[in-house]
Amino acid sequence: MASEGNSEEVSNRQVILKEYVSGFPQESDMTLITSTIKLHVPEGTSGVLVKNLYLSCDPYMRGRMGIVKGFFFDPFTPGSPIIGRGVSKVLRSRHPDFKEGDLVYGMTGWEDYSLIAATQNIYKIQDTDLPVSYYLGILGMPGLSAYVGFHYLCCPRKGEHVFVSAASGAVGQLVGQFAKLSGCYVVGSAGSKEKVDLLKNKFGFDDAFNYKDELDLDTTLKRYFPEGIDIYFENVGGKMLDAVLLNMRMRGRISVCGMISQYNLEQPEGVCNLTSLVYKQIRMEGFLVSEYYNTYPKYLETVLPYIKEGKMEYVEDIAEGLESAPAALIGLFAGRNVGKQVVAVARD
Numbered sequence: 001m002a003s004e005g006n007s008e009e010v011s012n013r014q015v016i017l018k019e020y021v022s023g024f025p026q027e028s029d030m031t032l033i034t035s036t037i038k039l040h041v042p043e044g045t046s047g048v049l050v051k052n053l054y055l056s057c058d059p060y061m062r063g064r065m066g067i068v069k070g071f072f073f074d075p076f077t078p079g080s081p082i083i084g085r086g087v088s089k090v091l092r093s094r095h096p097d098f099k100e101g102d103l104v105y106g107m108t109g110w111e112d113y114s115l116i117a118a119t120q121n122i123y124k125i126q127d128t129d130l131p132v133s134y135y136l137g138i139l140g141m142p143g144l145s146a147y148v149g150f151h152y153l154c155c156p157r158k159g160e161h162v163f164v165s166a167a168s169g170a171v172g173q174l175v176g177q178f179a180k181l182s183g184c185y186v187v188g189s190a191g192s193k194e195k196v197d198l199l200k201n202k203f204g205f206d207d208a209f210n211y212k213d214e215l216d217l218d219t220t221l222k223r224y225f226p227e228g229i230d231i232y233f234e235n236v237g238g239k240m241l242d243a244v245l246l247n248m249r250m251r252g253r254i255s256v257c258g259m260i261s262q263y264n265l266e267q268p269e270g271v272c273n274l275t276s277l278v279y280k281q282i283r284m285e286g287f288l289v290s291e292y293y294n295t296y297p298k299y300l301e302t303v304l305p306y307i308k309e310g311k312m313e314y315v316e317d318i319a320e321g322l323e324s325a326p327a328a329l330i331g332l333f334a335g336r337n338v339g340k341q342v343v344a345v346a347r348d
Contacts, residue, residue, distance in 0.1 A: 007038050007039060007040030008038070008039055009036050009037065009038050009039075010036065010037060010039060010113070011034050011035070011036055011112075012034070012035050012036060012037040012111055012112050012113050013032060013033070013034050013111060013112050013322050013323075014032070014033050014034075014035060014081040014109065014110065014111040014112075015030050015031070015032055015081060015082050015110035015111070015322065015325050015326060016030065016031050016032075016033055016079060016080065016081060016082070017029065017030055017065060017076045017077070017078050017079075017080070017082055018030065018031055018078060018079075019078045020065065020066045020067060020075065020078060021065040021066050022066060022266065023264060023266055024264040024333065025062060025065055025264065025329075025330055025333070026330065027326040027327050027330050029065065029326075030082065030325075030326040030329075032322065032323050032326075037113050037115070039091055039092060039113070040092060041092045041093065041094045041115065043094075045094055045117060046094050046095045046117075046119065047093075047094060047095065047115060047116055047117040047119060048090050048092065048093045048094070048095055048098050048104075048115075048116050048119060048122070049090075049091050049092040049093075049113065049114070049115050049116070050088035050089060050090055050091060050104065050108060050113065050114050050116060051088060051089045051091055051112065051113055051346060052086050052087075052088045052108055052109070052110075052111065052112060052113065052114060052345045052346065053086070053087050053088055053089060053103075053132065053133075053344070053345060053346050053347070053348075054086060054087040054132065054133045054136055054342050054343065054344055054345065055084055055085075055086045055108075055110055055136075055322075055325060055342070055343040055345060056084055056085040056086060056136035056137075056140070056141075056340075056341075056342060056343075057084070057325070057328050057329045057331075057332055057337075057341040057342070057343065058084065058085065058141070058142075058170075058332075059258055059260050059263065059332055059333075060073065060258070061082070061084055061329060062263045062264065062333065063075075063263065064076045064083075072288055072290075081109040081110050081111050082109070082110040082325075083107060083108070083109055083110070084107070084108070084110060085105065085106065085107060085108070085136055085140065085141060086105065086106070086107075086108040086136070086345075087103065087104070087105045087125070087132045087133060087135055087136060088103070088104050088105070088108055088114065088122075089101070089102070089103055089104075089348075090102040090103075090104060091113070095119050097119070097124065098119065098122075098124065102124055102125075103124070103125040103128065103132055104122045104123060104124055104125060105122065105123055105125055105132075105135040105136065105140060106121045106122030106123055107121040107122065108122070110322070110325055111322070112322065112345060112346070127139075127300075127304065129308070130304075130307060130308075131316075133316060133318070133342050133344075134307075134314065134316075136340065136342055137170050137314060137316060137340035137342070138174060138303065138307065138312070138314040138340075139300065139303070139304075141289055142170035142171045142174070142340060143174055143299065143303060144289050144292065144293075144295070144296055144299050145171050145257055145289040146171045146172075146174035146175045146178060146233075146257075147174070147178060147295075147299050147302070147303070148287065148289060148292045148295065148299075149171075149175070149233060149255040149257045149287060149289075150175050150178050150179065150231075150233060150255060151178065151182075152292070152295075153253065153255040153285050153287060154231045154233070154253045154255050155253065156179065156182045156184055156230075156231060157182075157184075157230075158182065158183035158184070159183060159184065159185070160184045160185070160230035160231055161184070161185050161186075161187075161225055161227065161228065161229055161230045161231070161249075162175075162176075162179040162184045162185065162186040162187070162229070162230065162231040162232075162233070163186075163187050163188070163189075163221070163224075163225065163229045163231070163232045163233070163244065164176050164179070164186065164187075164188045164189070164205075164232075164233045164235070165188070165189050165211075165232075165233070165234060165235045165236040165240050165244075166189070166190070166235035166236050166258075166260060167188025167189055167190050167195075167199055167203075167205065167208065167235075168188070168190040168195040168198055168199055168203075168315075168338060168339065169235065169337070169339070169340070170339070170340035170341070171233075171235060171257055171258075172188060172190075172233070172235055173198075173199070173203050173313075173314070173315065173339065174312070174314070175233045176188050176199065176203050176204070176205045177203055177204060177312050177313070179231075180204050180205075180206075181306070181311065181312075184230075184231070185206050186205050186206055187205060187206060187207045187208060187209070187224045187225065188203075188205045188208045189208065189209055189210075189211045189236075189240070190208060190209075190210060190211070191210060191211060191212055191335040192210060192212075192335070193210060194338060195208075195210075195338060196208045196209060196210050198315065198338065198339075202313050202315065203313055204313075207224055209224065211240065217239060217240060217242075217243035218243045218246050218247065220243075221243055221244065221246075221247040222247060225247055227249070228247055228248060228249035228252070229244060229247050229248050229249060229252060230248075230249050230252050230253070231252065231253050231254075231255070232244045232248065232252070232253075232254045232255070233254075233255050233257065234254055234255060234256045234257060234258070234259065235257055235258045235259070235260060236258075236259060236260055236261050237258075237259025237260070237261050237262045237269070237271075238259065238261040238262055238268075238269040238271075239261075239269065240261070241259075241271055242271050242272055242273050245271070245273035245274065245276040245277070245282075246273050246276060248276060248280055248282050249280065250280050250281060251280070251281050251282070251283075252280060252282045252283075253282070253283050253284075253285075254282060254283070254284040254285070255285060255287070256284065256285065256286035256287070257286075257287070260332075260333065263333065264333055314339070314340070315338065315339030315340070316339050316340045316341075316342050317337040317338050317339045317340065317341050317342065318342045318343070318344050319341070319342070319343045319344070320343075320344050321343075321344070321345070322343065322345045324343060325343045328341050328343050329341075
């Protein structure tokens with residue numbers, strides 16, 4: 001529980017959203033300020049005060065930087081710290097489930113220290129044999145997204161042909177490995193030679209291509225999938241989705257996890273080949289991983305042995321220091337990250 005006599009005031013750096021963003025976000029839309037915070041949890045509350053260790057950069061955060069009609073998260077508040085997933089260390093607690101020294105993951109502020117009142121949004125880390133930053137990736141929301149989107153929505157069968165877009169990212173790299181563990185043939189697309197090599201040589205994809213080098217995505221997909229695609233894990237949208245629809249097989253399945261190519265457009269791209277859904281009896285379904293949080297314990301039971309037995313690999317792109325957070329987040333939308341983008345605020 002909280003120590004009543006220890007409430008010293010310390011400096012607290014914070015990444016602030018200046019104002020709502022339209023179009024492509026810029027680093028200048030955010031600023032680093034320094035305020036102060038008391039290392040104390042107010043009496044009569046059940047919150048915790050944490051020191052933030054790692055912060056997660058996720059594509060969905062773009063939607064919170066403006067007013068997006070129908071978006072599934074509330075927008076950030078201009079003039080206040082950005083909110084996102086993080087791994088933190090409990091310094092003070094008035095909550096019976098958390099004690100000083102516990103490592104937790106969940107929603108926190110982009111700052112050195114956060115007072116978290118909504119403790120229902122943080123969870124204690126039980127297994128510390130692996131890097132704790134993994135709880136922002138393979139052991140967290142991206143990992144569960146990959147597992148649910150592939151296994152629950154696509155119901156893979158051995159020998160099926162799987163295509164994954166944005167395949168070197170936090171989710172895509174895992175989808176490809178789940179596909180291989182299921183006995184599928186899998187091809188991924190990425191935006192650089194380095195990422196293509198990673199897909200083939202580290203993550204075990206059967207093949208991969210750099211979409212930036214391809215003039216005609218329809219022709220490209222026919223080259224890699226001459227018999228068509230059974231399962232498409234959608235992370236990109238736009239022209240990629242349009243080309244995939246032409247190359248799906250009868251009764252194919254498309255799991256829509258994200259559409260990063262569309263997030264910064266004032267006018268989203270149209271998709272012309274939706275009639276393929278009818279002609280080929282394709283099932284295309286979007287999902288929010290929050291609807292599947294009850295499956296998380298089962299997911300951990302599945303994936304932890306895979307990691308510890310060397311059956312799955314995971315790559316992180318770690319930016320050092322809170323001051324690097326704006327550039328790291330913006331880099332997601334330019335494809336600068338290789339693997340899961342994480343910001344290391346403090347190492348202990």
